[in-house]
Amino acid sequence: MADLLNALVLFANFVLIPGLSYGAQLALGALGVTLVYGVLRFSNFAHGDTMAFGAMATILVTWWLQARGFHIHPLPTALLGLPFGIAATVLLCMLVERTVYRYYRHKKSPPLVFMIASVGVMLIINGVVRFVIGADDRQFADGQRFLIKARDFKQATGLSEGLSLKVSQGLTIVIAILLVIALFWFLQKTRSGKAMRAFSDNEELALLSGIDPLRVVRMTWILAAALATIAGTLYGLDKSFKPFTYHQLLLPIFAAAIVGGIGKPHGAIAGGFVIAFSEVTITYAYKKFLIYLLPAAWQPHGLVQLLSTDYKFAVSFIILVIVLLACPTGIFRGRVL
Amino acid sequence: MSQPQIQSGQSGQSGQPMQPMLRASLAFAVIAALLLLVGIGQSWSFALAIVNLCLISAIMALGVNIQWGFGGLFNVGIMGFAALGGVAAVLVSKPPVVAAWAAGGVNLLLAAVCCAVTIALATLLYRRMRKGNARLLCMTAVIGLGVLAMRYFYTPAVGAIEAVQPSQYGYLGGLGLPIIFSWAVGGLFAAAAAWVVGRVALGLRADYLAIATLGIAEIIIAFLKNEDWLTRGVKNVTGLPRPVPYEIDLQQTPWFIHWVQQRNAAELSELSPEASGEALRALVVEASSLFVKLCYSGLFAAVLAVILALSITALNSPWGRMMRAIRDNHIAANCMGKHITARHRQVFILGSAVVGIAGAMLTTLDGQFTPGTYNPLRFTFLIWVMVIVGGSGNNLGAVLGGFLVWFVWIEVEPAGLWLVDNATAWLHAQHPVRVHLLASAQYMRLLLMGLVLLLVMRFSPGGILPEVVRRRQAPAPAERKPAE
Structure with a gap:
């Protein structure tokens, strides 16, 4: 019995909790991609770097607050910086929308042109982020580190395996849940949200019913910027902030959006968790887990790891390929790109 | 960029067939002048190093132009195909x-x-x-x-x-063959990978191809970084054999020393015997490095010329017309009985093979294979900037873009440093703002590349050398006047 519990705790500690928090971060990122796709109809390659920009803005404010001695002790100071980061990112997205995308929308350019333009935006934001904060790892987490410490858990339960829950992981999950509830309330209940959904569903019909396209587009960018900043900051708190990592997050985020069904917000959330849990479960070494469960004679010698952690990008890619081949619209019947 | 009439491609000026050629010659003359300036102002060795990478970049840009300019395929996995070329260099040249x-x-x-x-x-x-x-x-x-x-x-x-x-x-290890064979093998590797990607992603819409190629490139790099048995992973393979002589051998070759001596006879004769011996040795060292780089330039230029000639011929052939027809309206082309997916796959494989060849050449030039240095910004998106800026759909344009963008990419860093240094000269040398700006001036070039891409797309969508659309029976300019 104790062996079974130990195995479960081990699994929760190394698969369930990291998968949940990583999945929540991916889901928030994929929501931004999916909203932009649904309303503006292009895959935004700059989203990963927008996340980096948002996180950077938050970090700068956080550092300033930390230097001034502002703290909200058990929680990380970055939460105080978050609103400023969101404001900065919203401004950036509005600026990009005004100077870059609006022109192509007026010209009714094909989505590919938007995509290439977003590559240009990506390069610019990437350059700005590295110019301002540098290309190295940055730490900005403070406050209490753990909600549950592995040692306390062991003492409390008497098990030999510890369960630890970082504050950043707990925060990620809580914030993601609140945010998703707020977003769905906004999309389903408010006039602006309904206008957005109508616009995404059928642009001509929405225009005929008097929906202001500029307002919808602005709303979309505000939401995408806020989601990107929050996702970026939470990812940075959980791991660490490095511009290049954010750039590389683009692939799992796209994979999550497509797997769930692009253009569908609930699909993005499901996709985020599918991708995150596949990455974590496939790259986790099950040796210890199996040792607890199997009789002594069957115990494994190797690590029992399906793929080494370096191949985590391969996992999101393979899932993406399977979904593309089996049902190109994704789990929730999004658009076919 | 100040000539908005360029963007429509054939408004007013296309009646004169010399116009595109003149434009191209002018643009290439500007590049040549810039490189000469670097040669005179900085050093010839540096200028040649830029030229070599310009040539390789031009070939990569040609490969992307085949996919994007001919076929309208958005491939953002160029880095992966270039890396596969690099693997070929290792597997062909290293002894088993x-x-x-x-x-x-x-x-x-x-x-x-x-x-x-x-x-x-x-x-x-x-x-x-x-x-x-x-x-x-x-x-x-x-x-x-x-x-x-x-x-x-x-x-x-x-x-x-x-x-x-x-x-x-x-x-x-590899096969122990001359490394020059690896250029073809690199092309084959990349073509094989492109075949697989094409099978999966080409039947679907364009965005999926982009995301699929983005993924495959990351996977190829992860594979090369981790599969030590194949290419030693992040431990790198160094000391790849060269297709050209080594400097150290040249410096001991009598005919080479003699040649350098003859070239500089006038200067050397003015010095005393010992001093002239010293000077000769220094000259030989410098000349040997230049000679080696020139050898590379010759090889690369030959490959570029062959691929460029083939691309131009292909684009002007019935096949090229068919590809452009598919690109511009695939439904109409399909109605004419063209197999869209098969043609797309063909053009995707061809373009990737060209990128693979360039990747193998790059590894040959470096003399080492370092999977850790492949970065999508440098190997994928920079190449894209080259194609868009140079002129998508125009082979000469892609080559020009390769030269121009690589030149700017290299020269912006010292220029940016100089600019920051002067702009913050009034600050204290250890002032944090100044130190930070000096340290991050190098990232300005990413910003600049993005800016250039957006500006060109907006104000001159055809690029510097826009695609030349030749119409069979164009009306004479005189007849067209009243209509306009």
Whole structure:
């Protein structure tokens, strides 16, 4: 019995909790991609770097607050910086929308042109982020580190395996849940949200019913910027902030959006968790887990790891390929790109 | 960018056939002048180093232009195909490590056999069985068993191979052939990878191809970083053989020394005998480095010329017209009986092969294979900037873009440093703002590239050398006047 519990705790500690928090971060990122796709109809390659920009803005404010001695002790100071980061990112997205995308929308350019333009935006934001904060790892987490410490858990339960829950992981999950509830309330209940959904569903019909396209587009960018900043900051708190990592997050985020069904917000959330849990479960070494469960004679010698952690990008890619081949619209019947 | 009438391509000026040629010659003259300036102002060795990479970039840009300019395919996995070319350079040129083959060769081959059998069985099941849960189950079982069998042989093989003198070898080595063959092999590797990607992603819409190629590039790099038995992973393979002479050999070759002596006879004769010996030695060292770089330039230029000639011919052939017809309106082309997916696959494979060739050439030039240095910004998106800025759909434009953008990419860094240095000169030398700005001036070039891309797209969508659209029976300029 104790062996079974130990195995479960081990699994929760190394698969369930990291998968949940990583999945929540991916889901928030994929929501931004999916909203932009649904309303503006292009895959935004700059989203990963927008996340980096948002996180950077938050970090700068956080550092300033930390230097001034502002703290909200058990929680990380970055939460105080978050609103400023969101404001900065919203401004950036509005600026990009005004100077870059609006022109192509007026010209009714094909989505590919938007995509290439977003590559240009990506390069610019990437350059700005590295110019301002540098290309190295940055730490900005403070406050209490753990909600549950592995040692306390062991003492409390008497098990030999510890369960630890970082504050950043707990925060990620809580914030993601609140945010998703707020977003769905906004999309389903408010006039602006309904206008957005109508616009995404059928642009001509929405225009005929008097929906202001500029307002919808602005709303979309505000939401995408806020989601990107929050996702970026939470990812940075959980791991660490490095511009290049954010750039590389683009692939799992796209994979999550497509797997769930692009253009569908609930699909993005499901996709985020599918991708995150596949990455974590496939790259986790099950040796210890199996040792607890199997009789002594069957115990494994190797690590029992399906793929080494370096191949985590391969996992999101393979899932993406399977979904593309089996049902190109994704789990929730999004658009076919 | 100040000539907005360029963007429509044929408004007013296309009546004169010399116009595009003149434009191209002018643009290339500007590049040549810039390179000459670098040669005179900085050093000839530096200028030649830029030229060599310009040539390679131009070939990569040509490959992307084949995909984007001819076929309208958005490939953002250029980095992966270039890296595959680099692998080819290692696998062709390095001598085989006999001990490693003896240690793990058999097991590795067995693993490969298992892999092949699994794929064959799975394909067979997919073709022969009816669609449904039974097929899904059978295929999953076959693939699962196949993976287990493969790992049974693979894990010990890799362990054995990587244990063979890990500080020096730890990998299988290559074939020990002249490295120049690897350029063709690199093209083949990239073409094979492109075939696989094409099978998966080309039937679907354009965005999926972009995301699929983005993923495959990351996977190729992850594979090369981690599979030490193949290319030593992040431990890098250094000391690749060269297709050109080594500087150190040249410096001891009598005819070369003699040649340098003759070239500089006037200057040397003015010095005393000892001083002239010293001076000659320095001159020989400098000349040998220039000579080697020139050899590379010659080889690269030859490859570029061949690929450029082939691309231009292809674009002007019936095949090229068909490709452009598909690009501009694939539904109409389909109605004319063209197989869109097959043609797309063809053009995708061709373009990737060209990128693979360029990747192998790059690794040859570096003399080492370092998987850690492949970065999507440098190897994918920079190439895209080259194609868009140079002129998508125009082969000469892609070459021009390769030259221009690479030149700017290299020269912006010192220019940016100089600018920041002067702009913050009034600050204290250790002032944090100044130190920070000096340290991050190098990232300005990413910003600049993005800016250039957006500006060109907006104000001159055809690029510097826009695509030339030739119409068979263009009305004479005089007849067209009243209509406008």
